[in-house]
Amino acid sequence: MRSWLAVLLLAGTACAHAVQVTDDRGARVAFAQPPQRIVSLLPSLTEFVCALQACERLVGVDDYSNHPASVRALPHVGGLEDARIESIVALKPDLVLAPTSSRALERLQALGLQVLALEPRTFADVQRVLALLGPVLGTRDAAAIWRGIEQDLAVAARELPPHLRGTRVYFEVSSSPHAASESSFIGELIARLGLRNIVPGALGPFPLLNPEFVVRADPQWILVADDDVTRLPARPGWANLRALRDGHVCVFTAAQGDVLVRAGPRLAEAARLMVRCLRGELAAQGPRR
Template sequence: MSALARRLLAILLALLAWPAQAALQITDDAGVTVTLERAPQRIVSLLPSLAETVCELGHCQRLVGVDRYTNWPEAVKALPRVGGGLDPNIEQIVALRPDVVLMATSSRAGERLRALGIKVVALEPKTHADVQRVMLKIGQLLEVPDAQRIWRAIDAAVMAAAQSLPPGARGTRVYFEVNPGPYAAGEGSFIGETLTRLGAKNIVPAALGPFPKLNPEFIVRADPDLIMVGERSADGLMQRPGWQSLRAIRGQHVCVFRADESDALVRPGPRMAEGARLMARCLAEKAPGVKKGGVRP
């Protein structure tokens, strides 16, 4: 064998021995392990918090479609809308040729999309630990090595919001309404956990679930010190039976959040720190135990 042939053979053997690039694997919240040949370049998101997380991790440009409720950051507003998590437009999603679809575990579209050969990753954060885990999983999916750093910044900002509060805000009994069901944020939800970190007490116990639908009489009996509610729900508060007698209503201890503020508050994702600051501002300005001007500069 000539020297050239030996050299070519050596190169060929080296190439054969070179390890193939490992496939990307991720196990989602439904317990399904999804395998991709590489990090997805075309992503459809059917849950606002997941789209926001993709953008926070620096890969907003990979989103090619989002659900009808996703509206942050500004860059996503120009993307095609593919329905909602519970009623997605399957044909439109297929036409977008996604490498992967991100959705909530509660979405009914997963099976149909998988049957059409589309990769699906189901993730649904409900607690602080879930937000951290989902941040890291999407970071793994996008091959972002410093996703943990972003979570640490969020966690530190929540802590800073808690430290900004005057002592009189501590122990305030809070009712947080998520939407007019009325659905509330319970102690076990990420919103409830934020309230706990802010030193407030949630009138909705963890035993009722993260976001239970309540009988309005439950709220009347609990008689919270402070009510946090979005402007979508606020108009009908006084018409609810017995609510005129609530101490929070009588004392005007009610925080009404704008629609954009409510979005930040109720989405378990990278804007959780902004939500904590909004809740802290509410407590500092409206809690019965805080003197006027109790907000720290």
């Protein structure tokens, strides 16, 4: 009798957890139990898993996942273009989290692996991915995490000195130069802080800009998530930019850049970095000319 009762209780627990979600491809993915062996192929997805207190279930990550520190010791299995399929299969995952842009998606599914394709690009996406992964993992309250992010963003915005509100900023994500426009999640951060982005959203989230565009816009501050700052004055016309003349350039470290360019659960930390930059609390480069 007791054995039958135990079976019924276990079955009831399994049914109670049964979850079906729709990923960013529109594919419906069902889970009878919370996955216990997870491979993540995008740094932000790795961070989501850990924010939801399931970090210990990660058995492999992409080559760029480095936060929190514990994931650095895990097997690294490639990136968007070069995911090592054999290495992933060898880890025997019961869930692979991958961006929709990964070239490995179809092959992983063809090999019978459970794949959830998610690629957060906006604030709304971050909230949605949290809400989706929370039930799948069966862990921490995702809604509470999002409320905490929102509250911390509001605190960061209040910490920006009033005289800096409306400051016109240019945020460069790579030295190509690719910039973060108003329609990117970085652009959303900039707006939430009360700053003005010189790059319109109509150009796309991360447009490749002609350097002359920035010269015409003449931002008051330049924020650079790249170590190429010494070359900025050599760009056509840039030597006369007011931001360079006034030394209003923030160059973030590689670790800080990771926080800023990932649409994940560290949005509020990214906002605080921007505020600290504008308050002069981070090392600024670009001496007065």
